[in-house]
Amino acid sequence: MSGQAVMGSGGDERVGWRPGWILSPRHDLAWFLLLPVSAVLIAIGCHHWLPFVALVSVNLWITIPHHCATWVRTYGLAEDWQRWRGRLLLGPLMIAAVAMMGHRWAPTTLLLVVTMWDHQHSIMQQHGFARIYDFKAGTGTSRTGRFDLVVNWVLYGNMFLTAPLFVQYWVRELFTWQLPVGVDAVQMLQGVSWAVTIGVLVAYGLHLVGCLRRGDGVNPIKLLFLSASYALWYVTAWHTDSILVFGIAHRLMHGLQYMVIVRIYLARKARDRGATGGGLGLSLAGRGGLWRFVGISLLYAVVFQVVVGQPQPLETFGFGVFEFNSVYEAIPELGVGRFTNREMYALFATAMIDAVAMVHYYFDSFIWKVSDHRVREGLQ
Amino acid sequence: MTAGARGAICGAVAVVSLGVAAWGWAENRPVSQSIAALVVAVGAMLAWWPPHWATGGGGYRILLVIWLPAAVLAAFEAADEGLAGTKQLYGPRRMNYADVMIGLYPDREGYRFLKAQQMGLCREGVMPSAGACRELGPVTLDQIRGELERAIRTGVTSNEDLLRIYVEVLEEAGAEDDAARAKRALYRHHPNSGLADAKTQ
Numbered sequence: 307m308s309g310q311a312v313m314g315s316g317g318d319e320r321v322g323w324r325p326g327w328i329l330s331p332r333h334d335l336a337w338f339l340l341l342p343v344s345a346v347l348i349a350i351g352c353h354h355w356l357p358f359v360a361l362v363s364v365n366l367w368i369t370i371p372h373h374c375a376t377w378v379r380t381y382g383l384a385e386d387w388q389r390w391r392g393r394l395l396l397g398p399l400m401i402a403a404v405a406m407m408g409h410r411w412a413p414t415t416l417l418l419v420v421t422m423w424d425h426q427h428s429i430m431q432q433h434g435f436a437r438i439y440d441f442k443a444g445t446g447t448s449r450t451g452r453f454d455l456v457v458n459w460v461l462y463g464n465m466f467l468t469a470p471l472f473v474q475y476w477v478r479e480l481f482t483w484q485l486p487v488g489v490d491a492v493q494m495l496q497g498v499s500w501a502v503t504i505g506v507l508v509a510y511g512l513h514l515v516g517c518l519r520r521g522d523g524v525n526p527i528k529l530l531f532l533s534a535s536y537a538l539w540y541v542t543a544w545h546t547d548s549i550l551v552f553g554i555a556h557r558l559m560h561g562l563q564y565m566v567i568v569r570i571y572l573a574r575k576a577r578d579r580g581a582t583g584g585g586l587g588l589s590l591a592g593r594g595g596l597w598r599f600v601g602i603s604l605l606y607a608v609v610f611q612v613v614v615g616q617p618q619p620l621e622t623f624g625f626g627v628f629e630f631n632s633v634y635e636a637i638p639e640l641g642v643g644r645f646t647n648r649e650m651y652a653l654f655a656t657a658m659i660d661a662v663a664m665v666h667y668y669f670d671s672f673i674w675k676v677s678d679h680r681v682r683e684g685l686q
Numbered sequence: 687m688t689a690g691a692r693g694a695i696c697g698a699v700a701v702v703s704l705g706v707a708a709w710g711w712a713e714n715r716p717v718s719q720s721i722a723a724l725v726v727a728v729g730a731m732l733a734w735w736p737p738h739w740a741t742g743g744g745g746y747r748i749l750l751v752i753w754l755p756a757a758v759l760a761a762f763e764a765a766d767e768g769l770a771g772t773k774q775l776y777g778p779r780r781m782n783y784a785d786v787m788i789g790l791y792p793d794r795e796g797y798r799f800l801k802a803q804q805m806g807l808c809r810e811g812v813m814p815s816a817g818a819c820r821e822l823g824p825v826t827l828d829q830i831r832g833e834l835e836r837a838i839r840t841g842v843t844s845n846e847d848l849l850r851i852y853v854e855v856l857e858e859a860g861a862e863d864d865a866a867r868a869k870r871a872l873y874r875h876h877p878n879s880g881l882a883d884a885k886t887q
Contacts, residue, residue, distance in 0.1 A: 411717055411721070470790075477786060481783045482770050484770050550843065
């Protein structure tokens with residue numbers, strides 16, 4: 307039996323297919339298997355019936371609160387705070403400073419960094435969930451994690467290289483960075499990408515067959531989860547060239563699943579250690595904790611938007627259905643003009659948005675390692 | 687090499703590099719020079735740091751992996767003529783952004799917006815000697831409008847520039863009613879856009 311399996315549920319029976327759930331069949335079905343489908347439908351609905359600002363609203367009400375969940379997990383959990391105090395204090399300062407400098411002197415580079423880090427972060431979240439599924443089911447071998455990682459990177463990378471939605475961005479970036487490419491070169495690259503993807507999927511399939519034959523076990527729920535996630539990404543990246551559809555579907559899936567796993571983590575930690583004395587995070591896990599968790603997340607979103615959204619119009623709050631533009635009309639007869647120092651403020655606001663996102667990416671790079679036994683405690 | 691010797695060398699390199707960066711800044715030298723010096727300084731300080739900083743457990747490794755390449759890109763971007771301008775993006779014959787995207791996805795009408803942009807630049811004389819402009823020949827406002835409307839018919843509303851340029855083209859063509867409708871669509875989808883700001887001036 308592999309180390310991975312031993313670390314899991316403890317069941318030593320050597321079986322083939324072995325379903326394992328992160329929370330429970332009902333919850334996993336809702337949050338991890340059907341959520342991607344619902345997210346695609348919602349995104350297509352927004353594309354048909356709502357203005358583009360709806361994407362910004364989803365960002366406000368889902369993505370920003372999911373950053374808040376990271377702060378609750380890191381700064382609000384005494385255990386995490388004690389373990390990673392140095393990084394939690396130094397990381398945001400470094401990243402904020404770099405974001406400000408980037409916006410001032412190298413905005414295109416900063417945009418590239420934030421975008422690519424966001425993609426890497428998305429891949430690693432799905433990979434992390436896949437690891438949790440194996441951990442919970444006690445399936446796979448010591449090599450399964452590597453296979454999962456490669457499959458995630460190759461599938462996502464292939465989408466990035468071949469889906470029209472993304473091709474338009476990276477081709478433009480190549481031209482911008484003085485690396486012009488022709489149609490033939492791009493098509494050749496895409497052909498190679500598809501060939502590599504097929505090869506990796508075949509190798510992954512053989513690995514799974516090996517796991518089944520040796521009795522290391524395969525968690526079918528993990529495969530369904532990965533299929534649902536990549537179905538969302540591939541369908542929305544090909545369906546339309548609108549970043550609205552991809553963005554809304556992706557942010558709904560990514561943000562909600564993240565908040566769910568944080569809630570699960572806090573609840574497990576509170577169950578093992580008690581809800582008191584463990585910091586704000588554990589107090590959000592006990593009785594009534596869900597509403598406090600949701601309340602704090604939404605309050606954070608509102609405060610964040612008020613801080614970085616001024617003096618931009620407030621349509622973001624209402625998916626573009628409600629208009630707030632008149633709030634910021636100039637009143638010439640009273641000598642009241644538009645806001646002054648607008649450019650300075652815009653620099654601050656955009657740097658803040660990028661810095662907060664990057665701090666979230668950074669923290670997630672070390673607080674969710676399933677190989678860490680103290681992290682596993684919160685997932686059991 | 688002892689830790690002390692390494693510290694002394696790295697410290698000296700860092701101090702000199704910081705001095706070069708500050709001098710470049712004070713003397714209004716190209717920003718890329720100061721950034722390159724800062725990169726060297728940071729590299730020296732990281733090298734002096736105990737070796738485990740870059741290994742295992744996430745920590746600072748991810749910052750290093752992301753930020754060092756980013757620093758190189760930033761230096762390139764900050765250099766004069768580092769990034770391509772509009773002329774290099776849309777100007778060359780065939781090997782330009784618009785024609786590559788249309789060549790890759792001829793059935794995707796959304797990329798006609800790029801052709802419209804190229805035509806607009808040619809019509810305005812922004813890149814008179816460009817091969818793409820020579821190939822296009824004289825461009826009319828109606829042709830640009832036609833390209834923009836092909837892109838708009840896809841129903842994709844994410845491209846703020848598409849709607850903004852469409853408004854400008856309609857206004858220049860004197861189609862006031864159409865321009866007003868296009869403006870409303872722009873405000874509705876992108877309330878933070880530049881034209882939405884202009885409305886309130």
